[in-house]
Amino acid sequence: MREFSLIYLNGIRKEVRGIEALLMLGDWLRKEVGLTGTKIVCAEGDCGACTVLRAFPQGKSNSIQFEAINSCITTVAQMDGSHLVTVEGIQNGDELSPVQKAMRECHGSQCGYCTPGFVMALTGALEKHQSLDAKTACNYLTGNLCRCTGYQPIIEAALSAKQSEDHSVSKRYLKKEATSELIQKQRDSVLIKNGFSTFFAPATLEEAVHFASENPGFKVIGAATDLGVQTNKGKPLPKNLLSLHLISELYEVRKENKRIMVGARVTLSQLRREVEKTNPEFARFLNLFASPQIKNAATLVGNIANASPIGDTLPFLLVSRGKVHAVSIEDGAVKRREISFPDLFLGYKKLALEPSEIITHVSFDETSQNQILKIYKVSQRKDLDISTVSGAFLLKTVSQGTGKKIEEARLAFGGVAATPVRLPEAEKALQGKVLDSKLIQEVSELIGKTIAPQTDLRGSKTYRKVLAMNLFKRYGREVLHG
Ligand SMILES: Cc1cc2nc3c(=O)[nH]c(=O)nc-3n(C[C@H](O)[C@H](O)[C@H](O)COP(=O)(O)OP(=O)(O)OC[C@H]3O[C@@H](n4cnc5c(N)ncnc54)[C@H](O)[C@@H]3O)c2cc1C
Ligand code: FES
Ligand code: FES
Incomplete structure (x- = not known):
């Protein structure tokens, strides 16, 4: 059992414990580590000023790539097992990164508050595309607001920036030794306490259901794009938090008898890529969901379990014969149960889940030709x-x-x-x-x-x-x- 969240921050190994681990990542970066380049403006995931890049070796294949996320609505503990890169980490020696240079040359910054967020979102985009056209650039920037320069110079910067080998954050920071350690440490469960809240990340589903049955009122924490906003608005973090991020089977999307099975840790970005062929209309619709920063972290299961009547994925799941697959413990053994979609919703924000049940998967029909x-x-x-x-x-x-x-x-x-x-x-x-x-x-x-x-x-x-x-x-x- 580990009592810390293990992170490689701009290539530097960090073990984060206790009170610090349950801070929001953006606050921790600024106040505890002194990396004040990352700005906190809205603290609700809406403006992108707090964007950082995260790479997490996930699932059974340990696939890994940097993606932009909002650091204002996620705790440090949830970043366990990740490489993180902030705006301070993208300059190479004295040389500005291609995006930084382009922003300067195109006059993409005035007050500068939003600038680090734009730079990080575009740096994340260049990790996937060597250069950007206007449509791709705009898509990657839907989660970033600039209130004073207007967007034209920023788009011009996006179009003129080209990826360079020397500045690729993957090449610079995904070092074999560090990634191997992150993967190896995924085998140890994590237990972090800050005096008020407990954060538990079990390495197996069995441990998860035991924790759930022994801690009434516990909350599963997915990406916290809902929970984190509530916390920043003054609602304290729940007393017992259960994170499933170390359980590799929950990162899978698989096809079973013309149904798609989606694990609880699958993000909406991953889902969009995976269902492009089986459910093309749903994949198209997911483009309209939030911003890349939110989709790179938020889970489908979180959207369902949040139980909002306006959760965007719910009408699709209702017409595609959606089911949630839940686990709990009964007589010391793991009990599995399926709940079909119309039966899942009992009332406003009320689901037909037992207090100790955890959702492991969601399944729905592939969309057929007719x-x-x-x-x-x-x-x-x-x-x-x-x-x-x-x-x-x-x-x-x-x-x-x-x-x-x-x-x-x-x-x-x-x-x-x-x-x-x-x-x-x-x-x-x-x-x-x-x-x-x-x-x-x-x-x-x-x-x-x-x-x-x-x-x-x-x-x-x-x-x-x-x-x-x-x-x-x-x-x-x-x-x-x-
Ligand atoms: C800026 C912004 C834009 C957004 N845009 C949209 C949008 O366009 N459309 C939309 O529908 N939503 C939107 N949301 C809401 C949110 O992003 C989604 O609901 C998201 O899918 C939640 O996923 P999560 O992993 O972050 O959930 P979390 O915040 O971690 O959890 C949400 C709830 O689900 C529960 N939960 C999570 N996992 C499990 C599990 N395995 N078992 C049982 N319970 C579980 C948690 O306990 C919590 O109650 C937006 C949010 C923000 C901040
Ligand atoms: S500070 Fe606005 S999205 Fe994080
Ligand atoms: S430069 Fe973006 S808000 Fe001012």
Whole structure:
């Protein structure tokens, strides 16, 4: 058992213990290590000023690559087993990195507060692409805000920066010896206490379920993109935190009988890459989820277990026959159970999980050739925003004359009730019919009569109702006219 989080920070080995380990990474970098280049501005994952690069040897294959994450909403303890690179680590000797040089030459910085975040996000992008076109650069920068220069000079810098061997952070920092030690240390469970909270990262699932049964009220900590925001807003960290980051089987995405099985540690970025062929519409939709920094850390399981009625992946999981796979302990042995999606949601933020249950996997259907699936999200701005209403619609059709006869219909919405919902009445109204404009209108009106959304800051109940009806109309028209 280790009592510390092991990190290689800009190539320097660090064992972080006790109170320091349960600080937010950004605060620790600035206040404890003195690396003040990383800025904390929003402390909510929204602005990217705190971006650092993280590489973690993960899963059974120990695959490893640097990716940008937000350091303001993750604890140091969660970084156990990682290489981390901050803005101080990208200059090589006296020579600025290609991104730093380009930002200077293109005048991409004024007040400079956001600059380290932009530089790190672009450095992460250049680790994957040798150079960037405008679309790729903008995608990598959706998680970064600059309030004073405007974005044009920053995009120009992104377009002119080229990766150089001497500055590649992978080449400079992924040293064999250090990575081997990180991998080897993954075999030891970690227990860190700070006087108030306990952070436990077991090396096996058996240890995890024992901890869960012995510590009522424990919380699994995924990437903490939800939990970390709550903590920064003043809610203390839960007393007993359970991190599953050392359990290699939970990093897997595998295909089983036309279903996709996703481990609890799989990030949304990894998921997007893995389901591009099996669930292309879901992969496309994940592009609209948060920012690269959030997706490089946040898990699919966290999005589900957070139990928000506007969790973006939930309508898709409802129409794709999603299930969660949970474990707990019974009579000293590991007990496994599956819960199907409609049964998972009991009420606002309330799931049908036993207090000591941990989700290990989520599974869902591969999208088949004869299914027409579309997923929509309406939010106040296109990128990096939470949904007001979201919808996933799936029709299985057969050709009939010149039309399409519906064999099966599944419709689901987020943001129109206390939980994400399927709409059985509207589904029944579509079943066995040939899709045409009249049917689309009728079903849209039925949707309006069936749902009873609430008014909140994101939209009134009337607005949400109209959005839901219009999303279905849009889907219907896209199915009819392409
Ligand atoms: C800037 C920003 C943008 C965001 N954008 C979006 C967005 O566009 N769409 C969207 O839907 N969400 C968004 N979110 C919310 C959040 O990123 C997602 O819900 C994310 O998927 C949560 O994953 P996580 O691993 O960080 O969960 P965590 O914060 O670690 O955990 C969330 C909850 O799940 C529980 N949990 C985690 N793993 C398990 C497990 N294995 N078993 C049981 N319980 C578990 C935790 O105890 C906690 O209650 C955003 C958040 C931020 C900060
Ligand atoms: S400080 Fe804004 S995302 Fe971290
Ligand atoms: S230079 Fe980005 S906010 Fe000022």
